[in-house]
Amino acid sequence: MRKVYLSNTPRQKALELLLNNAPIAGHPETVRVTDALGRVTNKPVFARLSMPGYHAAAMDGIAVKAELTFSASDQNPLKLTSGDKYINVNTGNPLPPGFDAVIKIEDIQLLSDLKAEIIAPATPWQHVRPVGEDVVTGELIVPARHKLRPPDLGALLAGGITKIEVKAKPVAVIIPTGSEVVDPGIERGQGSIPDFNSTVIASYLLEWGAEPVIFSIVPDKPEKIRQSVSEATEKADLIIINAGSSAGEKDYTYPVIAEMGEVFLHGVATKPGKPTILGKIGSIPVIGLPGYPVSAYMSLEWFVQPLIFDYLGLPVPKRQKLSVILGRRVVSETGVEEYVRMTIGYVKDRFIANPLTRGAGVTMSLVRADGLLVIPANSLGYEQDQTVELELYRPENELRHNLLAAGSHDLVIDLLATTLKERNPLMNLSSSHLGSMGGIAAIGRGQAHLAGIHLFDPETKTYNLPYINKILPGQKLHLVNLAYRMQGWIIPKGNPDKLKDISDLVNNKLGFVNRQRGAGTRLLFDHMLGEAGFKPDQVYGYEREEHTHLNVAASVKAGTAKVGLGILPAAKAFDLDFIPLVEERYDLLMSDDFFKSKDCKTLLEIIEDPFFKEQVEAMGGYSMRDAGKKEL
Numbered sequence: 063m064r065k066v067y068l069s070n071t072p073r074q075k076a077l078e079l080l081l082n083n084a085p086i087a088g089h090p091e092t093v094r095v096t097d098a099l100g101r102v103t104n105k106p107v108f109a110r111l112s113m114p115g116y117h118a119a120a121m122d123g124i125a126v127k128a129e130l131t132f133s134a135s136d137q138n139p140l141k142l143t144s145g146d147k148y149i150n151v152n153t154g155n156p157l158p159p160g161f162d163a164v165i166k167i168e169d170i171q172l173l174s175d176l177k178a179e180i181i182a183p184a185t186p187w188q189h190v191r192p193v194g195e196d197v198v199t200g201e202l203i204v205p206a207r208h209k210l211r212p213p214d215l216g217a218l219l220a221g222g223i224t225k226i227e228v229k230a231k232p233v234a235v236i237i238p239t240g241s242e243v244v245d246p247g248i249e250r251g252q253g254s255i256p257d258f259n260s261t262v263i264a265s266y267l268l269e270w271g272a273e274p275v276i277f278s279i280v281p282d283k284p285e286k287i288r289q290s291v292s293e294a295t296e297k298a299d300l301i302i303i304n305a306g307s308s309a310g311e312k313d314y315t316y317p318v319i320a321e322m323g324e325v326f327l328h329g330v331a332t333k334p335g336k337p338t339i340l341g342k343i344g345s346i347p348v349i350g351l352p353g354y355p356v357s358a359y360m361s362l363e364w365f366v367q368p369l370i371f372d373y374l375g376l377p378v379p380k381r382q383k384l385s386v387i388l389g390r391r392v393v394s395e396t397g398v399e400e401y402v403r404m405t406i407g408y409v410k411d412r413f414i415a416n417p418l419t420r421g422a423g424v425t426m427s428l429v430r431a432d433g434l435l436v437i438p439a440n441s442l443g444y445e446q447d448q449t450v451e452l453e454l455y456r457p458e459n460e461l462r463h464n465l466l467a468a469g470s471h472d473l474v475i476d477l478l479a480t481t482l483k484e485r486n487p488l489m490n491l492s493s494s495h496l497g498s499m500g501g502i503a504a505i506g507r508g509q510a511h512l513a514g515i516h517l518f519d520p521e522t523k524t525y526n527l528p529y530i531n532k533i534l535p536g537q538k539l540h541l542v543n544l545a546y547r548m549q550g551w552i553i554p555k556g557n558p559d560k561l562k563d564i565s566d567l568v569n570n571k572l573g574f575v576n577r578q579r580g581a582g583t584r585l586l587f588d589h590m591l592g593e594a595g596f597k598p599d600q601v602y603g604y605e606r607e608e609h610t611h612l613n614v615a616a617s618v619k620a621g622t623a624k625v626g627l628g629i630l631p632a633a634k635a636f637d638l639d640f641i642p643l644v645e646e647r648y649d650l651l652m653s654d655d656f657f658k659s660k661d662c663k664t665l666l667e668i669i670e671d672p673f674f675k676e677q678v679e680a681m682g683g684y685s686m687r688d689a690g691k692k693e694l
Contacts, residue, residue, distance in 0.1 A: 407466025469501020630683030
């Protein structure tokens, strides 16, 4: 019988439970100063020697007795004899006994090898570095719990410190679990999942100052998990078990920790990250992370990072925050604190943000994210055009170079973004897949730089212009052709269902995967249905939505759909068959301000570049015959 252990503890309270009940014990170790960059001091460090350890010349020149030079002036040059009146010195030389000043070489007229003339007096200790000017014996160089920086290492060595006691890096053992999980280097079979979580978790741990150790993958067998955890307790300061933390029939993390030690929390009031387990075995903290990657990484940040920094005695780093305007409504449910990954663009001197896919398993949402929107547990979300505050994954000054593309998804936009980055490393092109109608609306609200659209108008048999004139009448806009592309049926290899036309799709009740409302591909499908005399409710799977052509193809490849409407490169990416149906225009809609900008000029130069056109057409199903041609 399945047992459900999940609680709904607020995240901050859960963290307090962890820190109070299972801090990392750790220990100090001694390392060479030359190897100590980034390490954290275990105790204060005081200088053993002074630097410099003697009075030293701070300039190239001559050492003199200052009082013997007081008569020197322009009208009364003073001649000095080497040996008794001056001694040649270079920067860093000890100041000769009996001398108390240095005159730099530029202020000396050499009369011979043994005589020099000066026309200004020296002051006592002029251009002299006294003993201990930099570091003096007994002086505090760095306090305890201090993260060592490059200048700190120099000061330590200058003060005669060659070895230093630091906090030992806590050893964090990572135990990946799951009978379906395989090493990422081997061939994947049906139902197998590569263990990329362990590498990501280990990388975060390295950044935070821990020493990760990845154990072998453990199948979903409690005795195997118990054995792996037992081995971990012999070497770990912290144990992280990845997956098996939920309430499924084969989720054994909770019972194993409870049997071997203590579980003091299972389930936090967050989305993603709810099925997190906090406990300990002996004095060793044990964290059970969810298997979904986004959940795992965010839970790691919420609980493991503070645990490590608490041990090191350092404050947990805080991300820069930025006020942005929401380009789309973001809804949430009460009772959970939700974390939404966001893209950010700088449009008309304002930062505009749109949500990325919110699934806990979508690693790419973190790859593409510019920031993070935290929705409190007592909130139902935020409305479009509302100003909210984001935590930033990238610095604000970088985001000012972010171009925001809204509208329909197309692989050419991805290629355009890549080429733009190659041309100008400071620039980024982020895409929000809002559909063609959503793209037009975003341009109208001044919340995107450009929008990809491909809206077929049945009345005029033309693309895009009728919709623009209807939705945004009177606005000064520009429409530039990007490409012509072929839309068609994306189907399994060999066309096992013998699909020929839309009547086969409807009459044979083939599982269909649609695009989201407002997408040009969905409007095209609706038009095709109407032309064939069918209605949407006759299509099995009509209400199932995906936001990109690649997601449509992925559904067909996985066998959860028999057919989808999309573009040829998406079918090729998943080794699927493609039945071409209709060529359509794919245009870029832009505001007048952006069209006249230098950034747009760069984009248009790329679009019209013969090499770029060749790259696009090589993907298959595209024609760049009018690329860059202005229609509006």
